[in-house]
Amino acid sequence: MNDAVADLERDRTRLGRSSTAERVADILRDRISEGFFTPGQRLSEESISEALGVSRNTLREAFRLLGHERLLEHRLNRGVFVRMLSAEDVADLYRVRRVIEGAAVRRALTPDQLTLIEAALADAERAAERDDWQGVGTANIRFHQALVSLNGSPRLDEAMRQLLAELRLVFAVMRNPRAFHEPFVERNRRLLELLRSGRSEEAAAYLDGYLDEAEKQLTRAYEPNG
Amino acid sequence: MNDAVADLERDRTRLGRSSTAERVADILRDRISEGFFTPGQRLSEESISEALGVSRNTLREAFRLLGHERLLEHRLNRGVFVRMLSAEDVADLYRVRRVIEGAAVRRALTPDQLTLIEAALADAERAAERDDWQGVGTANIRFHQALVSLNGSPRLDEAMRQLLAELRLVFAVMRNPRAFHEPFVERNRRLLELLRSGRSEEAAAYLDGYLDEAEKQLTRAYEPNG
DNA sequence: AACATAAGGATCGTTGAACAACTCGACAAG
DNA sequence: CTTGTCGAGTTGTTCAACGATCCTTATGTT
Numbered sequence A, B: 001m002n003d004a005v006a007d008l009e010r011d012r013t014r015l016g017r018s019s020t021a022e023r024v025a026d027i028l029r030d031r032i033s034e035g036f037f038t039p040g041q042r043l044s045e046e047s048i049s050e051a052l053g054v055s056r057n058t059l060r061e062a063f064r065l066l067g068h069e070r071l072l073e074h075r076l077n078r079g080v081f082v083r084m085l086s087a088e089d090v091a092d093l094y095r096v097r098r099v100i101e102g103a104a105v106r107r108a109l110t111p112d113q114l115t116l117i118e119a120a121l122a123d124a125e126r127a128a129e130r131d132d133w134q135g136v137g138t139a140n141i142r143f144h145q146a147l148v149s150l151n152g153s154p155r156l157d158e159a160m161r162q163l164l165a166e167l168r169l170v171f172a173v174m175r176n177p178r179a180f181h182e183p184f185v186e187r188n189r190r191l192l193e194l195l196r197s198g199r200s201e202e203a204a205a206y207l208d209g210y211l212d213e214a215e216k217q218l219t220r221a222y223e224p225n226g
Numbered sequence C: 001a002a003c004a005t006a007a008g009g010a011t012c013g014t015t016g017a018a019c020a021a022c023t024c025g026a027c028a029a030g
Numbered sequence D: 001c002t003t004g005t006c007g008a009g010t011t012g013t014t015c016a017a018c019g020a021t022c023c024t025t026a027t028g029t030t
Helices: A002-016 A020-033 A045-052 A056-068 A087-105 A111-129 A133-149 A154-172 A177-196 A200-222 B002-015 B020-033 B045-052 B056-068 B087-105 B111-129 B133-151 B154-172 B177-196 B200-222
Strands: A072-075 A079-082 B072-075 B079-082
Touching (some): A020 A056, A056 A079, A111 A177, A154 B087, A154 B154, B020 B045, B020 B154
16 A cells, blocks of 8 residues: 555646646646747736636636746736747856756766656657657657756756747747757757766767757757847 | 936836735745644644735745745645755755755855855854844845855746755754854855865865765754654 | 544645736837 | 827726635545
């Protein structure tokens, strides 16, 4: 019995997790990352609270939540807007990725720590065969999330989660997802092999170049019509 | 005219920055880090909103803000509590510090980047001469904050700010601040000299040992009566 | 005595309405 | 073309109310 019960404890976080404000935040978060709400757009308290059938107060709590995740921007007396990232923001996001992901790949790993990463990579490869580039993007994100989890730090995991959510704001305005996501599947494969064979310094160097390239592509595809 | 107006833009952030909820959050944050509210204590919506003269709704917005900073813990239908850190939390905080501060000291620096760090260190040394150990603690925090700023990343700065606020929750329950803070002034001095002479790998190694020691002391002073 | 159950009180969660404060565009005056 | 003024529309904040939930205490059962 004890094992089964212990397993249940993992679900406890999901239990406490059900205030209306949080569920509203979940909905809005999804809508933002799927591009339904586009960066720069203003979110009206009145129309959204009415549409979702919650009070303005509750909606405002949800707005605060997403504001702290940097998905929304709160301008006093003017309302909340879907965050619009500048080129400087993109640069900063990649600065942070280099620090956090770099620390992850430099660690000594046990083989079983790599299974999660392998799984995400396999998903990406399967999605690529299906020409499902949105799916590739999602799986790639999982790949990097799993990479960070090698640090074994809940706080770094959380930071990475937020960072990737912000990055999705940029992906949302990109017009050619294939050109962006496709090449990285292969690179992820190579990175994983370096990790598996324990060549961490090589892996770190490879990751740095990898992130440089991604940042450059993103900035290029982003800035001209920013 | 254009130059003078351009200068003003820097003040724009200060303009939007004053909703009641945020000011309430500022007050509560101060109260928590000064130990007026102690970890584990429940913060009643009714009594606090009454005491501060704001409505429950506004206070709840402030609670949400501090919850996201991990200073408060929100339990559904039970209220908010001042966060109580476990030994595992302390370990995680130091895990993150190793990653973020480690990345900072490994960078190549220009001498003028060190002036902020030097200033914080000088403050700590002066406070130590005055036997002002609270002051030493504050200056030490500024030292590490300045260290992280070498990364040049606003997001990492912000993450470090939050992390140190969490750590203050632990400092607040410590009974002998001198024993904890005093030895680190000297270590900070040594670390700065290593940085100044450009020996970054040596500095990184020194920092690692430094953080190990701090974590150990903190865990020891903390766990027995946790 | 140990345990399960039920009732009651306190507090939180959420709502709806109200009004003040503020933004922004339009239009008039200089 | 710039500066004042006005008004519509939106956000900021408060208040009162009620249902939902938790905690404690009292009650009853085995």
